[in-house]
Amino acid sequence: MGLRRDMLQFPGGRQRALTFSYDDAVTQDVRFVDMLNRFQLKGTFNINTGLLGQHSLHEKNGKAVTHDKLLPSQVPQVYQGHELALHGLTHLDLALAGQAAAAYEIAADRRNLEEITKAPVRGMAYPFGTYNDGLLALLRCSGVEYSRTIESTGSFKLPRDFLLWHPTCHHGDERLFALAEAFLEPVQRYDGPLLFYVWGHTYEFDERGDWARMEQFMQKMSGHEEVWYAANIEICDYVNAARQLRYSASGQYIYNPTAQDIWLWLDGRTVVLKAGETTDVNE
């Protein structure tokens, strides 16, 4: 017998997950969330609570496009069923700001969002996508469990460090549909979970006039039994739970100390490791 290779599966034994991450809480998010809901997809929205209600107009591609932010009172209803995450109180560049200013931007945004969610807010996207070692250290003691960069990987790998969560691609990426094909392609031999992570700003659909392209993408990606449609934090929580599994020396007994059931692929079969239980995987 060769070495057993244990590979994670997503909840329900699914082998793929799709998630979206959109920044800045602009009014175009209303239309975008409506599309997500129609296709039963899930997203994460990164909000600068200190900028809510502000108006601005930007000229792009010869078009004037609003970057108006939602009103604070609209936030709970617009994003219902999706995740709210941090983006800094006022979109300050946290890698350039002093530590004290960065700490304030994070904590104040967090407190404001938690007033809305009535639960701990644990996710973030870096304003301008910038970070450095000092900022990472600050996040580790600020209760932030993941933070998204803007460095597209073009791959479906899970992040090693959730504080450096690099997305698959921006929605405007010309590879978007080719990646979708590759992601949905049936696999001959399971080689680990695939995560398709799309990010952007919804005002970009107005700038490029390509709402229909996004709708086409969502339609293509929706309704697949083997895809887990999840917000960022659900994926982070699940993978972090799996990383806490305790193995016996033989690998036969696996203890799941977490509150989540975990699905593993063991040499051609799926084993469910129940929350809080030790499983004999040879049984």
Ligand SMILES: [Zn+2]
């Ligand atoms: Zn932003």
